[in-house]
Amino acid sequence: xxxxxxxxxxxxxxxxxxxxxxxxxxNHKIDVALAQEMGxxxxxxxxxxxINKILTVExxxxxxxxxxxxxxxxxxxxxxxxxxxxxTQNDSVYxxxxxxxxxxxxxxxxxxxxYLTSEDTxxxxxxxxxxxxxxxxxxxxxxxxxxKVAGIAICIEKGFQGGGDKLRAQGYDLCxxxxxxxxxxxxxxxxxxxxx
Numbered sequence: 001x002x003x004x005x006x007x008x009x010x011x012x013x014x015x016x017x018x019x020x021x022x023x024x025x026x027n028h029k030i031d032v033a034l035a036q037e038m039g040x041x042x043x044x045x046x047x048x049x050x051i052n053k054i055l056t057v058e059x060x061x062x063x064x065x066x067x068x069x070x071x072x073x074x075x076x077x078x079x080x081x082x083x084x085x086x087x088t089q090n091d092s093v094y095x096x097x098x099x100x101x102x103x104x105x106x107x108x109x110x111x112x113x114x115y116l117t118s119e120d121t122x123x124x125x126x127x128x129x130x131x132x133x134x135x136x137x138x139x140x141x142x143x144x145x146x147x148k149v150a151g152i153a154i155c156i157e158k159g160f161q162g163g164g165d166k167l168r169a170q171g172y173d174l175c176x177x178x179x180x181x182x183x184x185x186x187x188x189x190x191x192x193x194x195x196x
Contacts, residue, residue, distance in 0.1 A: 001037075001038065001041055001177040001178060001194075001196055003034065003037055004034065004037075004038065004155065004156070004177050004178045005178050005191050007025055007031070007034055008020070008022065008156065008178060008180075008189065009188075009189060011024050011025055012189070014183045014184065014185050014188070014189065015185065016184075016185065017182070017183060017184050017185075018101075018130075018158070018160075018161070018183075019102065020156070020158070020180065020183060020189075022127075022156065026060075026064075026127055026155060026156070027060040027127050027128070030063050030064070030067075032067065035063070035064055035067040035068075036067055038064070038067075038068065038155055038177055039064075039067045039068030039069075039070065039071045040071050041175075041177060041196060042068050042071070042123070042125065042153040042175065042177075043068065043071035043072055045151070045153070045175045045196065046072075046123055046150060046151045046153070046173075046175070049121065049123075049150040049151065050121045050150070051072055051075055051121050051122065051123045051150050051151075052074060052075055052076065052120055052121055052122075053075060053076055053077075053078050053116065053120045053121070053122045053123070053147070054068060054069050054072070054075050054076070054077045054078070054122070054123050054124075054125050055078055055079070055080070055111075055116075055122045055123070055124050055125070055138045055141070055142065056077065056078075056079045056080070056124070056125050056126055056138075057079060057080045057082070057098065057109055057126065057134045057137070057138065058079050058080065058081055058082055060126070060127045060128070061079065061125060061126045061127055061134075062077070062079050064125060064126075064127055064155065065077045065079070065125045068125060068153070072123070075123075078111060078115045078116060079111075080096075080109035080110060080111050080137070080138060080141065081109065081110055081111075082107045082108075082109055084108075084110065092112060092113055092114070093110040093111060093112055093113060094110065094111050094113060094116065094141040094144040094145055095108050095109065095110045095141070096108070096109055096136075096137035096138070096140040096141050096144075097109075097137065098133045098134050098136075098137035099131070099133040100133060100134075101130040101131055101133065101161070102128075102130070109134075109137050109138075109141070111141050111145075113145070116141065116142070116145040116147055117145055117146070117147065118145060118146030118147060119147075120142075120145070120147040120148070121147065121148045121150050122142055122147050122148065122149055122150060123150055123151050123152070123153055124138045124139065124142070124149060124151070124152045124153065125152075125153040125154075126153075126154055126155070127154075127155045127156065128154070128155065128156050128157075128158070129154045129156070129157040129158065129163050129164050129176065130158045130161040130163055131161050131162065131163040132162075132163025132164065132166060132167055133163070135152050135154075135163070135167060135174075136163075136167075139172075149172065150173070151172070151173040151174070151175060152167060152172055152173070152174040152175070153175050154174065154175070154176040154177070155176075155177055155178070156176070156177070156178045156180065157174075157176035157178070157179045157180065158180050158183075159176075159179040159180055159181050159192050160180065160181055160182055164176055164179070175196050176194070176196065177194075177196050178191060178194070179191060179192040179194050180192070
């Protein structure tokens with residue numbers, strides 16, 4: 001998606017060779033007009049698949065998923081929580097461990113069994129993909145629920161870290177709107193040719 005690539009070049013900040021800071025428009029402050037265009041692109045890509053739930057992980061994916069959901073017929077947003085609430089019983093949730101590359105921590109994510117069932121067809125949506133931790137965790141939760149994964153929608157994929165390529169090799173339909181093949185503070189960003 002050229003619009004997203006241009007925004008990354010203009011406002012993204014490369015730190016070293018593996019961190020891209022996009023908090024000015026994607027995951028701290030949201031450029032709503034850009035998010036709407038990304039939502040439309042995801043809806044076009046995954047049209048006709050019967051998606052009734054968009055799954056994401058708190059917190060960065062929530063706003064983007066809510067914006068995207070309006071372009072899917074009757075889709076609800078369900079987000080995995082990272083912190084256990086006192087009101088949650090262990091047997092009432094699906095869980096998975098997710099490693100965050102950016103924060104270098106592993107979180108146990110959870111979704112209530114009330115909100116995800118074998119009747120659901122889901123789209124997994126997230127702002128970033130590095131090694132695929134969040135997507136794999138959400139896939140695991142969907143499998144535990146017996147839900148069908150119709151696809152994976154990622155705004156920015158760091159292709160050089162391999163998470164997306166592994167998921168594609170497993171047969172998942174993964175749509176990343178911008179795929180970065182390399183980046184460097186001095187040399188800038190190289191985007192992969194991408195039809196999305």
